[in-house]
Amino acid sequence: MDYAIQQGLNALAFGSEYALIALGLALVYSIMNLMNFAHGEIIACAGYSMYLAILIGIGSPWLVAPIAIAAGALVAVLFERIAFRPVRHAPTTTGLLTALGVSIVVQNLLTLLISPRPRAVPVFSELSRTIFIGPYAISLLQLLELAVVALAIGGLVLFLKHSTLGLAIRAATREFSTVRLMGIRANRVIATAFALSGLLAGIAAIFIIARRGSIDPTFGFQPVIKAFIACVIGGFGSLGGAVLGGMLLGFLDVAIIVLLPQEYGGLRDAIAYSIIAGLLVWRPEGLLTRRIELGDKEI
Amino acid sequence: MSVTTQTRSAQKTLAPWMRSLVGGLVTALPVILIGIVILLFAPAYLVRVAFAAYVNLLIVLGLQIFMGNSMVANLGQGAFVGIGAYSVAILATPVAMKKLSIPDAPFGLADIVLHPALAAGAGLGITGLIAALTGLVIARLSGEAATIVTFSLMMVVHSIFIQWTDLFKGAQAFFGIPQVVGLATAIGAATLATIIARLFKDSASGLHLRASAESLLAARAFGVDVFRLRLLAWILGAVICASGGILYAFFMGTINARAFHFELVMTTLAMLILGGMRTVSGAVFGCIALALLLEAIRSVESGIAVAGFQLPPLLGLSGLAMGAIIVLGMTFRPRGIFVRLELDELLWRLFARRQPRAITEGKPI
Numbered sequence: 001m002d003y004a005i006q007q008g009l010n011a012l013a014f015g016s017e018y019a020l021i022a023l024g025l026a027l028v029y030s031i032m033n034l035m036n037f038a039h040g041e042i043i044a045c046a047g048y049s050m051y052l053a054i055l056i057g058i059g060s061p062w063l064v065a066p067i068a069i070a071a072g073a074l075v076a077v078l079f080e081r082i083a084f085r086p087v088r089h090a091p092t093t094t095g096l097l098t099a100l101g102v103s104i105v106v107q108n109l110l111t112l113l114i115s116p117r118p119r120a121v122p123v124f125s126e127l128s129r130t131i132f133i134g135p136y137a138i139s140l141l142q143l144l145e146l147a148v149v150a151l152a153i154g155g156l157v158l159f160l161k162h163s164t165l166g167l168a169i170r171a172a173t174r175e176f177s178t179v180r181l182m183g184i185r186a187n188r189v190i191a192t193a194f195a196l197s198g199l200l201a202g203i204a205a206i207f208i209i210a211r212r213g214s215i216d217p218t219f220g221f222q223p224v225i226k227a228f229i230a231c232v233i234g235g236f237g238s239l240g241g242a243v244l245g246g247m248l249l250g251f252l253d254v255a256i257i258v259l260l261p262q263e264y265g266g267l268r269d270a271i272a273y274s275i276i277a278g279l280l281v282w283r284p285e286g287l288l289t290r291r292i293e294l295g296d297k298e299i
Numbered sequence: 300m301s302v303t304t305q306t307r308s309a310q311k312t313l314a315p316w317m318r319s320l321v322g323g324l325v326t327a328l329p330v331i332l333i334g335i336v337i338l339l340f341a342p343a344y345l346v347r348v349a350f351a352a353y354v355n356l357l358i359v360l361g362l363q364i365f366m367g368n369s370m371v372a373n374l375g376q377g378a379f380v381g382i383g384a385y386s387v388a389i390l391a392t393p394v395a396m397k398k399l400s401i402p403d404a405p406f407g408l409a410d411i412v413l414h415p416a417l418a419a420g421a422g423l424g425i426t427g428l429i430a431a432l433t434g435l436v437i438a439r440l441s442g443e444a445a446t447i448v449t450f451s452l453m454m455v456v457h458s459i460f461i462q463w464t465d466l467f468k469g470a471q472a473f474f475g476i477p478q479v480v481g482l483a484t485a486i487g488a489a490t491l492a493t494i495i496a497r498l499f500k501d502s503a504s505g506l507h508l509r510a511s512a513e514s515l516l517a518a519r520a521f522g523v524d525v526f527r528l529r530l531l532a533w534i535l536g537a538v539i540c541a542s543g544g545i546l547y548a549f550f551m552g553t554i555n556a557r558a559f560h561f562e563l564v565m566t567t568l569a570m571l572i573l574g575g576m577r578t579v580s581g582a583v584f585g586c587i588a589l590a591l592l593l594e595a596i597r598s599v600e601s602g603i604a605v606a607g608f609q610l611p612p613l614l615g616l617s618g619l620a621m622g623a624i625i626v627l628g629m630t631f632r633p634r635g636i637f638v639r640l641e642l643d644e645l646l647w648r649l650f651a652r653r654q655p656r657a658i659t660e661g662k663p664i
Contacts, residue, residue, distance in 0.1 A: 035443070083626050090633030093372060097572040100565060101625030104618050111615035232447045266469075270458035273451035280451075281436050284444040 005136060007258055013142040015250020016149035020204045021227035022234070022242035023156065024197030030173035030237035031193050033092055035228070037099035038079055040220025041106035042198050046072035046205035047215040048110060051121050064123050068209075069202035076198025077191055088190075110217040117216065124210035145207050152203055153243060156196065160239075165192050173237065233279055235286025244288055252276075316498065322643040323497035326580045327490040329587065330356065334486035346482050350550050352590040353485035356583065357543030358567045359574075360492045363582040365536035366571065368505050369529050370512035371441060374564055375449030376540045378456035379426050381559030383541025384548040386422030388473045389466065391415045391549075396475030403465045415479045415549060422545050423538050430537030431530070438529035441515070453564065460556035470556065478552040485546050492539050496579045497641070499535060504528050509577075569621070573628050575635025580642040585635065589624070596620045 021039065028036050049071035053064050083102045087094050127141040160166035168184045169192060180186050201220075208223065209215060227242075230249045234241025252275060256268050279287075313321065330353075337349045358380055366373050389397075389404070390413045397409045413421065437448055460467045467473065499505045508528040511518035518525060548554050566589070574585020596617040632638075640648070 083630075086630040087633050090629070093370075093572055093576065094629050094633045096372065097569060098626055098629040100569065101622045101629065104622030105626065106622075108615035108618035108622060112619065116615065229447055232443050236443045264462070266462035267458055270455045270462070273454040273458075277436070277448045277451040277455075280440065280444045280448050284440050284442075286444070 002135065007254055009138060009142055009146075011251040011254035012247070013145050013250070014253055015247035016146055017204060017207055017223065017246075018226050018230045018249050019243040019246030020149050020152065020200050020207075021223055022230040022246045023153065023239060024200040024204075025224075025227055025231050026234075026237055026239050026242035027169075027193050027197045027200075029231065030239070031169065031176065031190060032084070032088065032095070034084060034095040035092070035099065036084075036197075037096065037224070038083075038102040038106065039099075039197065039201060039227070040224035041103045042072055042076050042079070042201040043205045043208065043220035043223065044110060044215070044217065045075040045106065046198075046202040047121070047209055047219055048114065050123060050205070050209060051114075051119050051215055054121060054123055059123065061123050061126065065206050068206050069199055072200075072202025072205060073195045073198040076194040076201065080191055080194040084194075085187075085190075107217045114217075118214040119216070120214045121209050122213060124206070125213065127210045141207070141210055148203060148207075152200060156200075156239075159196075165189070169193055229276055233276065233286060235288040238286065238288045241286050241288035245286070248287075315501065319498050319501040320494060322501075322641055323494035323579065324490075325643040325646070326497060326583055326641060327493040330489050330493065330583060331486060333587070334482065334489075338482055338486075348594055350482050350485055351547075352586065352594075353482070353489045354543045354547045354550075355567055355570065355590060356489045356586045357485075357492050357546070358540050358563070359570045359582045359586045360489070360496045360579070361536040361539035361541075361543065362567055362571050363536075363576060363579060364496050364499055364539065365529075365532045367576040367578070367582070368500060368508040368512065368532050370576075371529070372446040373449045373536075374446055374568070375451075375453040376536070376567065377559045377561070377564045378453040379430060379537040379540040380544035380547070380563065381456060381460060381556065382426050382429060383422045383544030384554050384559065385460065385467055385473070385544075386425050386541075387415070387418045387545050387548050388476045388554055390421055391418035391477055392473075392475045393477070400468055400473065400475060401465060405466060408466070415477055419542075419545050419549070423541055426541035427534055427538050430534045434530045434533040434537075438526050438533055453560070457556060457560055460559075467556065472553050472555045474553045476548050476552050476554065478550060480546055480549040485550070488542055488546060492542070493579060493583060495535075495539070496582065499532070500579060504531060508532055569625055573625065573635060575632075575637040577635075577639060578637040578641050581635050581637035584637065584642075588636070589621070592624060593617060593621060 021043070024042075025036055025039055028034055028039075046068040050064050050068045053067045058064060058067070079102055083098055084095065087098050124141075127139075127144060129140045130137050131140050131143070132138075160170055165188070168179055168182075168189050171182075172179045172189050172193075176186070176189075179189065204223065205220075208219070226249055227246065230245035231237075231242050232245070233248060234243070234245030252272055256271055260268060260271065334349070334353070337346060341349065358376055361379070362373060362376050365371070389401075389408055390411070392400075392412065394410060394412050397404065397412075402409055433452055437445055437452075440448055461470050463469070464471075500509070507518065507523040508525070510521075511523055511525045511528065515525065544559065547558075567586075570585040570589045571582055572585070573589060574583065575581025600616040628635075637645075
């Protein structure tokens with residue numbers, strides 16, 4: 001039983017990380033129809049900002065964490081301004097390829113300017129401590145991750161529900177032209193969506209760094225692929241769906257690790273992706289998208 | 300009768316499929332010419348580079364057949380390239396070599412060996428079969444779901460390559476495949492694939508499929524069986540991708556599952572979208588442009604001498620340039636180089652436009 005609870009917590013922690021990244025992707029996608037492959041590089045840049053902060057002598061986690069979050073938001077807005085604004089009206093594949101191009105450029109810039117090899121970022125080593133709640137040994141990191149993700153999602157929901165810009169973003173996910181007719185600037189709505197997604201990416205970067213302790217140029221790639229899949233499972237563009245998809249994926253990952261015998265370890269991906277493909281064949285439009293919302297884009 | 304309609308009617312005297320055939324040949328012309336120049340003059344290492352480019356071209360064409368006509372993004376072509384390559388590796392490698400590398404292969408595969416041509420045919424057949432089975436599912440999906448399912452397909456196939464060591468040698472290289480093809484074969488295959496892609500695009504099936512990409516509901520209302528056409532395009536595309544894998548295996552003699560993974564998918568996808576995915580000419584020219592550029596940058600990256608100075612190797616430069624080209628290309632030509640018209644159609648237009656001018660200037664035609 002203890003073991004099950006332990007693994008359940010593990011799954012929650014993984015799932016909340018995926019959810020955080022998937023939310024950022026879904027925010028941008030729901031407005032611009034852009035599959036932002038460069039989201040992983042936003043995470044990587046946030047991670048490298050921590051590395052640089054430590055390099056110039058800022059050692060306190062309380063300072064490094066906000067720097068990472070700010071860097072994430074800044075980089076996301078920069079990407080939007082430089083690369084994604086010119087292709088805003090182009091077909092989806094164009095946006096996809098632009099995002100891919102940005103991701104390749106940034107990865108190689110980091111390789112050229114810093115190093116192709118992993119660099120240690122030891123600032124959050126405190127967090128890997130284990131604490132005991134009753135009989136359960138829980139890593140402080142997981143607990144914190146759950147709390148912060150819950151807070152971040154709560155904050156996002158508050159922002160989207162109770163601010164004018166949030167309202168505009170929510171409206172833009174349905175019908176952008178009408179939002180513009182109401183006198184809201186398109187650029188501001190899109191920039192805000194990017195900033196928010198960068199913010200979430202920054203938070204995700206902190207937790208990934210805390211878990212791995214080091215960073216390399218392809219740092220953001222794996223989590224973003226997973227987050228993409230989370231988005232699609234949940235229903236692309238649906239924010240609730242992104243969270244649900246992320247959590248599902250977290251549980252799937254942990255379940256496969258726990259249940260699969262050691263000698264079939266190499267089939268982990270095969271099983272995970274088979275289940276994902278099965279889910280999508282069963283519900284092609286994702287778990288949380290109602291068909292009616294797709295309108296003309298149906299099928 | 301105006302001159303424009305005259306040229307149109309000249310164009311129309313050919314049967315439609317003949318026009319596509321000629322168009323395909325015109326599109327393939329640079330492929331053939333570049334190939335011949337390399338065959339005649341280039342040093343051995345350049346032949347290798349060119350061969351890889353021709354394999355990429357085959358994969359890009361396979362991708363275009365499905366993606367360009369149905370407009371469903373496909374991230375799974377690496378699976379079929381891999382299946383093709385491993386099929387011939389397992390079937391055509393001499394028994395003595397297989398006793399060394401995969402002695403425990405199931406179904407007695409370690410004890411049989413096929414003639415390379417037969418093995419290639421079997422490889423295409425196996426790929427076609429697997430494509431037909433997976434296509435039953437994928438052809439029903441659209442949008443992001445379809446994209447992720449194709450990606451999942453590749454991940455599953457890759458995992459099986461890695462995990463099933465008895466048959467695929469796992470993460471290690473599979474060696475000893477007979478090296479029976481040269482660049483000339485690749486040029487021939489690429490030309491053939493270009494023509495096939497063009498014939499498919501211009502056929503009734505291709506037209507219906509393209510119509511379904513514009514408006515699925517309207518196409519269905521006109522009685523287009525979208526599922527059947529997507530399945531057809533999926534299988535055809537997969538087989539052409541596999542032919543790329545087969546040639547690659549027969550040229551290199553050694554293959555590794557890593558070669559058929561994400562990097563291949565991304566490179567070929569970039570080539571297709573940069574060129575313009577709706578046209579076969581886009582596939583061809585996107586591939587030529589990116590292949591040339593990548594090779595040029597790669598030589599700079601490894602450190603060259605400029606005006607007597609030896610530049611240090613700059614790791615990551617080729618990636619940087621490739622990314623920059625993609626971003627800039629998409630900024631200035633969001634729909635690719637060849638947006639809607641094929642190369643030959645553009646040439647027709649050019650001539651049709653030039654003739655009236657000649658008349659107004661009073662020159663004899």
